[in-house]
Structure formats: structure tokens, C-alpha cells
Amino acid sequence: MKKKKLYLLTGFLGAGKTTTLKGILKDLSQSKNAVIMNEFGKTGIDGSLLKEFDIELSEINRGSIFCSCLQINFVTELARIAETDVERVFVEGSGLADPSNIGDILAALNAYMKVEDAPYIYSGAICIVDARTFLAEVDGIDAISNQIQQAHMVVINKSDLVEDTTAIRDRIALINSDAEIHRTTFGKIGVEFFKREEDCLKKIVKKETTNTVDTKPKTFTMNIKSEVSHSELNNFLEEIGPMVYRVKGFTQVEGDMMKVDMVGSMIDMEKDTQGWEDSTLVFLTKKIEGMSVPQILKGIIEAWKKNTTAEMKMVNG
Amino acid sequence: MEIKVLGTGCKKCDDLYDNVIKALSQAGKEANVEKVEDIISIMSFGVMSSPALVIDGEVLIVGRVAQVEEIVNFLK
Numbered sequence: 001m002k003k004k005k006l007y008l009l010t011g012f013l014g015a016g017k018t019t020t021l022k023g024i025l026k027d028l029s030q031s032k033n034a035v036i037m038n039e040f041g042k043t044g045i046d047g048s049l050l051k052e053f054d055i056e057l058s059e060i061n062r063g064s065i066f067c068s069c070l071q072i073n074f075v076t077e078l079a080r081i082a083e084t085d086v087e088r089v090f091v092e093g094s095g096l097a098d099p100s101n102i103g104d105i106l107a108a109l110n111a112y113m114k115v116e117d118a119p120y121i122y123s124g125a126i127c128i129v130d131a132r133t134f135l136a137e138v139d140g141i142d143a144i145s146n147q148i149q150q151a152h153m154v155v156i157n158k159s160d161l162v163e164d165t166t167a168i169r170d171r172i173a174l175i176n177s178d179a180e181i182h183r184t185t186f187g188k189i190g191v192e193f194f195k196r197e198e199d200c201l202k203k204i205v206k207k208e209t210t211n212t213v214d215t216k217p218k219t220f221t222m223n224i225k226s227e228v229s230h231s232e233l234n235n236f237l238e239e240i241g242p243m244v245y246r247v248k249g250f251t252q253v254e255g256d257m258m259k260v261d262m263v264g265s266m267i268d269m270e271k272d273t274q275g276w277e278d279s280t281l282v283f284l285t286k287k288i289e290g291m292s293v294p295q296i297l298k299g300i301i302e303a304w305k306k307n308t309t310a311e312m313k314m315v316n317g
Numbered sequence: 318m319e320i321k322v323l324g325t326g327c328k329k330c331d332d333l334y335d336n337v338i339k340a341l342s343q344a345g346k347e348a349n350v351e352k353v354e355d356i357i358s359i360m361s362f363g364v365m366s367s368p369a370l371v372i373d374g375e376v377l378i379v380g381r382v383a384q385v386e387e388i389v390n391f392l393k
Contacts, residue, residue, distance in 0.1 A: 108357045109360070111358075112363060
């Protein structure tokens with residue numbers, strides 16, 4: 001069987017990985033593609049956004065695929081896809097994914113499949129960064145600098161929203177002087193990169209991943225039973241902002257189903273066109289010194305009750 | 318006897334290891350017990366989930382913590 005090209009898509013929460021992936025899948029719709037989606041929450045949100053594409057989609061949730069807790073699932077899924085007739089496989093990591101151990105993962109795949117000749121050509125990692133927030137994030141979060149270090153192409157997304165990207169480029173080049181750097185909007189990156197035949201396995205920087213059981217952020221899912229107003233939802237999100245890396249999902253707001261996405265203090269909301277029926281928000285919580293996980297959970301619930309009377313249920317995962 | 322506990326470092330893997338040690342003492346047997354934590358070695362046994370128990374090269378338990386009595390039976 002012909003070797004499949006394997007790509008990693010990395011980038012911090014909200015940088016635009018799924019939007020970029022949608023563009024790639026559209027541009028490459030003439031060929032057979034597979035996608036492995038990795039999210040921290042139990043409920044996969046991004047997977048549902050790819051419904052429109054004729055692809056082989058698998059979701060691995062509840063942690064990072066590079067963490068010891070999910071590595072085995074990742075390897076067995078790659079092994080399963082290796083037996084299908086797809087041409088390219090795209091792996092969208094979670095926002096905090098640290099792919100530093102991709103070399104070990106691929107070696108483990110060969111060991112598992114008992115083959116010496118790998119079924120995949122590792123064709124590179126593409127890291128998407130948000131022009132508005134990258135410089136603030138990169139110093140505080142190791143996973144982000146490792147994403148840049150392991151990337152073969154770095155895409156500065158949402159570049160129309162900042163005046164100058166020179167400082168961002170310089171910072172990226174300082175971490176990884178070999179990666180090609182592009183700037184774009186709406187995650188558009190074209191197809192040229194995906195036509196190359198290069199094997200990038202030799203170019204990876206071998207080191208341990210920072211994704212471990214100890215550093216794994218905790219996630220909660222909120223099922224909302226009735227609709228809320230725009231101001232109720234906004235006030236709630238603003239209040240819990242300091243406690244979470246990200247909130248995403250769908251919520252019925254004043255008669256419309258809205259897709260909700262918050263990273264840091266940035267809240268994006270747009271009308272859902274996918275026909276999502278349940279109001280579900282997934283919270284990826286931060287580790288805060290002096291605050292236990294139950295305290296953070298309590299904080300989110302209290303903020304909800306303070307800002308709205310809509311009924312909801314919070315569950316782990 | 319060569320006993321390997323395969324696991325990527327989770328609590329369940331530690332529990333299985335502890336149960337192996339208890340089982341050995343209960344059965345009054347000696348063996349080389351090794352924790353295998355690196356992903357490449359684990360996957361070379363063809364297991365699809367962890368923890369897993371391997372005795373003399375044979376994969377006997379996959380994806381759960383075997384109880385002490387169960388392991389004692391394997392040791393006979």
C-alpha cells in the first residue's frame with residue numbers, strides 16, 4: 001500500500017486550527033483524507049464542525065494524544081487508519097498539545113504494527129498562531145514554544161487584526177530558525193505544502209513532551225436546559241475568564257443557537273449553521289495556585305447562578 | 318520467571334505492579350518484575366490499552382488491574 005502523508009496541526013487554543021483544517025480539506029477534497037481530532041473535553045466540539053466533509057474522522061478526547069494517558073489510543077488509531085486507502089492524515093492536536101515526542105509515537109506505531117518500513121511519511125507539523133495573542137502567551141506556556149520548535153511551517157493567523165507582525169516573526173524565528181513563516185487571515189494556507197514529498201522525521205527535535213498526567217488540565221461540561229440572554233452569557237463568561245484557558249460549545253441565546261468560543265478575555269460568538277441541538281459548554285480550567293479543582297468548579301457554578309436563572313447541569317470531563 | 322507490567326505511568330499501572338508483588342509473596346515465588354513505561358516497548362507487545370501484564374513473554378491481561386488471586390493463578 002502506498003505510504004500515507006501524516007501532518008500535525010498544532011497551535012494554542014483559539015488560534016484557528018479547525019478553521020485552517022476546514023480550508024485544507026476543502027482545497028484537497030479531490031483526494032481521500034482522514035482526520036484525527038484531539039480535544040481535552042469529553043464532548044468533542046470541533047469534530048462536529050467537520051460534518052460537511054467526506055473524510056474519515058476519528059476523535060480522541062479527554063486529554064492530549066501526546067500525554068502518556070492517551071498515547072496508546074493515538075498509536076492504535078494511526079495503525080487502524082494505516083490500513084485504509086486514505087492519502088493524507090491530519091492530526092489536529094488540542095491547544096495545549098506538545099508534540100515533542102512525535103518521533104517516539106511513530107516508532108511505537110512501527111513496533112505495534114510489526115513493520116520496519118513505516119506506513120506514514122511524516123510530512124510535517126503546521127503551527128497556527130493568533131497574531132493578537134501570541135506574544136502574550138508564548139512566554140508563559142511551554143507547550144506553545146514547543147509547538148513552534150517542532151513546526152515546519154508556522155502560520156501567523158488573524159494577521160489583519162494587528163498592525164505589524166515583525167515582532168511575532170522575530171519571536172518565532174528565535175525559537176525555530178528553520179520553519180517557514182507565513183502570515184494569513186481566516187487560516188488560509190493553500191495546498192503547496194501538502195504536495196511536497198519531504199520526510200520531516202529527520203528534522204524533529206527529539207525531547208520529552210510537557211503533556212503529562214500531572215500537567216493535564218481539568219475539563220468540565222455544562223449542559224444548559226433553557227435559553228439565556230446575550231448579556232447574561234457575556235457577564236458569566238467575563239466573570240469566569242481568569243479561571244479558564246478556554247470555554248467552547250453551543251448555547252441557545254435569545255432564540256438562536258450560538259457557537260461560543262472564549263480564550264483569555266476574547267469572546268467569539270456566531271450563529272450556528274451546523275444544526276447543533278444541545279446547549280453544551282466545555283470548560284478547560286487553569287491550574288491556579290491556592291485554588292483546588294472543586295473550588296474552581298464551584299466558582300464557575302456560582303458565576304452562572306449569579307448571572308442567569310437558566311437551569312444547567314455540570315459534569316466532569 | 319520474567320514478569321512485565323506494561324503501563325505509561327498511570328495509577329492503574331502502579332496498582333497492577335503492587336498486585337504482582339503481593340501475588341508473588343502469596344504464592345511464595347520469585348521472579349524478575351519489571352515496569353515497562355516507554356511507549357515503544359509497550360506497543361511492541363501489541364496491546365491496545367494499559368495496564369497490561371506479561372509473564373514469560375505472554376500477554377495475559379490487557380486494560381485492567383488484575384486482582385492478586387488472579388495473578389496467583391497465573392504464577393502456578
